Amino acid sequence: xxxxxxxxxxDQLWQQAQNMVEQGWIDNMDAxxxxxxxxxxxxxxxxxxxxxxxxxxxxxLHGKD
Amino acid sequence: MEKxxxxxxxxxxxxxxxxxxxxxxxxxxxxxxxIPETVWNxxxxxxxxxxxxxxxxxxxxxxxxxxxQVDALTPFYTLHAGEQEALHLxxxxxxxxLLTDDTAARLAAKNLxxxxxxxLGVLVRAIRQQTRSIPEVLKLLRAIPTQTTxxxxxxxxxxxxxxxxxxxxxVYK
Numbered sequence: 091x092x093x094x095x096x097x098x099x100x101d102q103l104w105q106q107a108q109n110m111v112e113q114g115w116i117d118n119m120d121a122x123x124x125x126x127x128x129x130x131x132x133x134x135x136x137x138x139x140x141x142x143x144x145x146x147x148x149x150x151l152h153g154k155d
Numbered sequence: 156m157e158k159x160x161x162x163x164x165x166x167x168x169x170x171x172x173x174x175x176x177x178x179x180x181x182x183x184x185x186x187x188x189x190i191p192e193t194v195w196n197x198x199x200x201x202x203x204x205x206x207x208x209x210x211x212x213x214x215x216x217x218x219x220x221x222x223x224q225v226d227a228l229t230p231f232y233t234l235h236a237g238e239q240e241a242l243h244l245x246x247x248x249x250x251x252x253l254l255t256d257d258t259a260a261r262l263a264a265k266n267l268x269x270x271x272x273x274x275l276g277v278l279v280r281a282i283r284q285q286t287r288s289i290p291e292v293l294k295l296l297r298a299i300p301t302q303t304t305x306x307x308x309x310x311x312x313x314x315x316x317x318x319x320x321x322x323x324x325x326v327y328k
């Protein structure tokens with residue numbers, strides 16, 4: 091199952107992505123966008139973000155610097 | 156106000172968010188506040204007035220030494236150019252502190268052994284440093300959803316505010 095999306099992407103970024111597809115680094119633009127989203131979601135997991143916020147509060151209140 | 160020796164290397168978001176809260180001066184008690192060249196350009200594009208804030212001296216600096224570790228982590232965490240340059244500078248200035256609100260940049264910093272904190276940490280730190288009163292900091296925290304472009308889940312922010320209130324009552328009673 092997949093969802094059709096409409097989005098606006100800066101020209102330069104789009105061009106870079108197209109070049110990667112043309113050079114054969116990835117199958118097509120759909121795969122590239124899905125991979126980019128997957129990577130973003132992996133590296134910005136909500137639980138990690140929330141843990142960092144809690145660490146911030148602890149540092150703010152009890153840190154040394 | 157007692158200055159700490161820490162050198163802060165800032166990413167764009169905390170500079171923008173602190174300025175949105177008229178609180179960039181909260182960085183004034185750090186030893187140095189360095190804005191990497193790429194980050195400087197980013198802030199200049201999105202919120203130029205932040206760079207001329209009179210309450211704090213912001214140092215515009217280009218990274219000259221490049222860490223192979225940062226380069227290796229860049230694709231793994233999909234770091235932006237500003238985050239990369241900030242991390243290169245953190246590797247150059249030992250014991251520096253990275254100021255970022257980006258989760259991936261913080262994960263990369265952890266990997267490099269670099270201390271990293273975000274906007275919320277700086278706001279709450281103002282209580283400890285006595286640069287803002289407790290009610291002033293609580294007011295700033297409450298203003299985040301309406302006055303800034305910082306995204307934080309409403310329930311989490313409410314929890315944070317309640318934690319801060321509880322903690323300051325215990326520590327500063």
